[in-house]
Amino acid sequence: MKLREIIGKDEITLSFEVFPPKTDTDYAAVERAACGVAALHPSYMSVTYGAGGSTRGNTVKIAGKLQKDYGVTSLAHLTCVGADRTGIYAALDEMSRAGIENVLALRGDIPKDFQGEIFTDYKHASDLVADIKAYGDFCVGGACYPEGHPDAANKKEDIENLKNKVDAGCEFLTTQMFFDNNIYYNFLYRIREAGITVPVIPGIMPITRAVQVKNAVKLSGCNVPERFRNIVDRFGGVPDAMKQAGIIYATDQIIDLIANGVKNIHVYSMNKPDIAEGIQKNLSEILKLKI
């Protein structure tokens, strides 16, 4: 099913993200984790794509399996950094053969040790979006950054570039993680003002281990509010307590979003079925509500 149909329904959706293994040795464990998340029957699941296409086969394999064995619609990520058109078309053909109809089109981060030409046929995600739309019958989404992309000169330019990406054919956007919902609400206001009208699905990252905070900030540059820092300071040293607090903080963010009219929620469940299940259980009655 196309994602535009799932997120277009008058229902609250809760979806989860998993990542494929970097090496084939880890495949079985990762597949088990992804299937554990799929067994919760989320609205859909996204499967990330390793830097520079390093996980291409496994992304498609896992995304295909979630659909075939669990009936969970999948959204396969695809990056264009270091890729040429032939390679992208080959990836899209592979996805089609696996029954994947939804692609999150990304530029990707530029790997530090990359050898060769980094930008050949694609320079920005918008180039990839346009090419995927022209190539096949895919529902295409893209990424957005409520706190601004780290490479962007400023937020205004970042939003102008985002508008180009949407105009190229992006049907929905998923946000980078954020820990303060006001950042999302302000961003939404600014992009609507700029004429971006597609659904903007908030990406919620449950931080259930203290070490994740440092990594999250390093990767995304996102702001960590005082309230959340206090939680990590108090519970970070006790794994079970931190896990519980992290699930509750993420749930609290989601409840606030839904209370403010947001109906599609994506959770970076990081191959952790127990965390996905914890959040889903906390929202069990809320998820039954009609819009």
Ligand code: FAD
């Ligand atoms: P773009 O949309 O191309 O934007 C990147 C930068 O270029 C921005 O600063 C933008 O303002 C600027 N820009 C865009 N268009 C133009 C233009 N025409 N002229 C000048 N500047 C321009 N990475 C992975 O490797 N694998 C994944 O699976 C993955 N999944 C992700 C999922 C989500 C929801 C998010 C938020 C990020 C994900 N990433 C993933 C990370 C992403 O690849 C990086 O953040 C990357 O640096 C930017 O990708 P993008 O698609 O947002 O790029």
